[in-house]
Amino acid sequence: MDDPSLRDLRAFVAVVDHATFTDAAIELGVSQASVSRAVARLESSLGVPLLRRTSRSVSLTPAGRTSLVHARAVLDEVDLLRRSLREPATTMRLGYAWAALGRHTAVVQQRWRQEQPDTQLELVHSWSATSGLVDGLVDVAIVRTEVTDPRIESSVVGFENRYLAISSDDPLAQRRFVRLGDLDGRVVAVDPRTGSTRQPLLDVATSTLDVRGVEEWLNVIASGRAVGITAEATKWVHARPGVAYRPVRDADPVAVRLVWWQDSPPPGRAALLQILREAYAR
Known part of the structure; x- marks a missing residue:
């Protein structure tokens, strides 16, 4: 079975966006038959029907709705890659996977613009363990976990306190702060790919719930299905109705690191490192 191609994914997304094969073909500049074949190939590759076709309309199957989310994500990443390769050398691409620099983000951007007026600092989101560095999407990246890849060099720029994220109607939300022992018997939502919550923090939890990215993490917390442990930056960047953040008094702080390729800094x-350290020092 062949893997899905980008051409087939684009045809599928275009059909959904335009609700007809004819209009999708016009947007893509191909024939209607070509679009039909592309969608059929994608369905064959995935082994499930994605669209319900009638003489008057096209609608998504349940598998189609799930596939559409991932298809858009794949195409967005490819478009981002193409744009990054077209960017001039006067752009410094700073990757992040979770919450950028929290409350320091705007300060760092403003200082960079003042001190490095000839180089643009572009923040790039990437759902990867190295915040897009190994994927080739960025020049440097912010991570909140230890990177063990010997090809990558890192430097700690600061520390952030840990916070508990809980549903706003949870009894713990009435407290000014919590301790790790308060999580005994709780389900903790964890993003194993990019999150900063690792053992031994999870020793107090009854179980964990794996999630993909901050949006899914926030959704399961707001619904009361789980709680989350996170770095302070999340509180500043991802305020959400229905989710409360409380400091965890006895949890070790999170080290914030800047990472880059060792053989090609x-x-x-150096200028970015200085700006970041001074921002966190304040």
């Missing part, structure tokens, strides 16, 4: 790395 980008120009401007």
